[in-house]
Every structure is written in structure tokens, then in C-alpha cells.
Amino acid sequence: MRRSEFLRAVDDEFGARANALTNDLVLGGIGMTAHDALDVGVPPREIWLALCDAADVPPERQYGVGRIEPRKG
Structure with a gap:
């Protein structure tokens, strides 16, 4: 997950x-906000999953979001 995909998924x-x-x-497990974590280089995917956990996002909405097009293959 790229930073742009993370931001799109959050929106x-x-x-x-x-x-x-x-x-x-x-965010639990990260110990800082998503914004701060992005600034220090925490992988966006790790931040996304921590945010989903903190906000009780159901698993079916956690994967593949933020992508403009689905992955091929």
C-alpha cells in the first residue's frame, strides 16, 4: 500500500x-497518530491495519481499499 492509497482508503x-x-x-501497537507514523516512515499498510483495528472496521473492508484498480493476477 502506498501513501496515496492509504489516504484514499482513509477518506x-x-x-x-x-x-x-x-x-x-x-494507534495501539504504533504508539502515535497515523499522521505522525507516516511522517516517520511507518509503512502505510501497517498504519491502515492499526487504524482499522482502532475504529472497528470489519475485515471485508480492510483489504484492497485505496487502490484505483484491482490487482491483476
């Missing part, structure tokens, strides 16, 4: 709450 999943969640919510 798609959380809408108007996206900014508050990425800037204010300290």
Missing part, C-alpha cells in the same frame, strides 16, 4: 472523520 472509509482520526487518534 473512503471515514469520510468527514478522516482528518480527526489521522491527526488525533493514537
Whole structure:
């Protein structure tokens, strides 16, 4: 997952709450906000999964989101 895919996934999943969640919510297992984690180089996929866990996003909405086109193969 690229940073752009992460940001798209957050916007798609959380809408108007996206900014508050990425800037204010300290993610368990990472120990910082999503915004700070991106800035220090934590892989976006790891941040996405921690955010999904913290926000109780169901598993079927955690994978493949944020991509413009589905993976081939």
C-alpha cells in the first residue's frame, strides 16, 4: 500500500472523520497518530491495519481499499 492509497482508503472509509482520526487518534501497537507514523516512515499498510483495528472496521473492508484498480493476477 502506498501513501496515496492509504489516504484514499482513509477518506473512503471515514469520510468527514478522516482528518480527526489521522491527526488525533493514537494507534495501539504504533504508539502515535497515523499522521505522525507516516511522517516517520511507518509503512502505510501497517498504519491502515492499526487504524482499522482502532475504529472497528470489519475485515471485508480492510483489504484492497485505496487502490484505483484491482490487482491483476
